[in-house]
Amino acid sequence: MSVRPILRILEAHGGATLQDAGRHGAMRYGITPAGPMDPLAHATANRALGNPLGATAIEVGLGGLALTVEEAPLDIALAGGAFRIDCDGRPLPPAAALTLRPGMALRIRAGRAGAWCYLAVAGRLDVAPVLGSTATHTRSGLGGLDGRALRPGDGLAADEARARLGEPAALVAPWLDRSPEAIRVVLGPQDDYFAEPEIAAFLARDWTVSPKGDRMACFLDGTPLTHAKGHDIVSDGIAMGAIQVPGQGLPIILMADRQPTGGYPKIATVIGADLGRLAQAQGGTRLRFRAVSVAEAVAARRAEAAALEPAIALEPVIRTTFSSEFLLGRNLIDGVVG
Incomplete structure (x- = not known):
């Protein structure tokens, strides 16, 4: 043996x-x-x-x-x-x-x-x-x-x-x-809880990764967002990369050890191909978000899979x-x- x-x-x-x-x-x-x-x-x-x-x-x-x-x-x-x-x-x-x-x-x-x-x-x-x-x-x-x-x-x-x-x-x-500065997101599923100017501000502002993050969530510092329809929803499932905005207005991105459900509106979701780029951002890193279509998110994931096909x-x-x-x-x- x-x-x-x-x-x-x-x-x-x-x-x-x-x-x-x-x-x-x-x-x-x-x-x-x-x-x-x-x-x-x-x-x-x-x-x-x-x-x-x-x-x-x-x-x-x-x-x-x-x-x-x-x-x-x-x-x-x-x-x-x-x-x-x-x-x-x-x-x-x-x-x-x-x-x-x-x-x-x-x-x-x-x-x-x-x-x-x-x-x-x-x-x-x-x-x-x-x-x-x-x-x-x-x-x-x-x-x-x-x-x-x-x-x-x-x-x-x-x-x-x-x-x-x-x-x-x-x-x-x-x-x-990979540079973490521009993280691609698909808007929603509760982006209707925010007025158009707030969604535009979410995409235009610089955000700073807080050092208090862990495997459960990435916390962002910056100018708080304002809700248009309150900050509570009926709890629903949480995907990795979901960006919740609680009452204080600062986004929280749920990661690998996230809770299964959550009751705050999710303004957007980080696409699968950019989850690692976000996770690798140390505390103090500045980043922005860029909205993309579902088709672009799928194409990025396919490109990632293709890169790993050859030895x-x-x-x-x-x-x-x-x-x-x-x-x-x-x-x-x-x-x-x-």
Whole structure:
């Protein structure tokens, strides 16, 4: 029987969970789908390894993560925001793939941009699904490892593991270079709760992403909107990307861990292809919204799917810098001459 690699968590500072494509089909029972905040980056990390696009991966937030592998080597891939990633002190691109060998330490830390990073493994993480999904929803304690975030000491075994990549390589995935400034939306379903000037103001104003956001919602700061027909509706279902406007007038965008229903009018909904761009916006980021048709939203989603159809090319990483951490960890003296 072959030895299974085990990913061992060395450091975890909150915000690191296991996520597959999400727990879909159960919202009518009040169960949140969860799943990745940036579905495109999550799918890209899996695609780079030949996995199903919705396979279970580790989602890492701004708190960062450090891990190693035990027992056997394992191919991994990383994709997401512009995080600072290094392996044994060697800097890696924010989108990369490599063979992680026993004893090697991989560190993922917040960088200049982006809020989420995804680490996929070549094979399948041995995690029991709950209601058909391994996606972690910490508020209800469903999925992942007992419904909680990863902790130091956790071990994640990989079945059907592969270790073929060797040295680090950069993923050729230009679709990950996304600016968050113009987020496309489809107006509604309750845009009739706002007068035309308020809808125009919603689209024309600059909004600032609040640092208090999390996996449940993105909060926006700016000039409040005014309702024309009150701020309460009969509660209805909430899609990921729905933009609610509560009584105080500042938009709230519901994300992966959203509640199943809500009773505030929704002025617009972020299109699927732009959900990751929004999710990757750190606190303080300024953005605007642009209204598009349903047809344009569908076309953008199809283009996103088409980008992931071919195998993702890999480019070797040429080492041009050597950190002090890397250099001090090696014996660089070949001999001493008197």
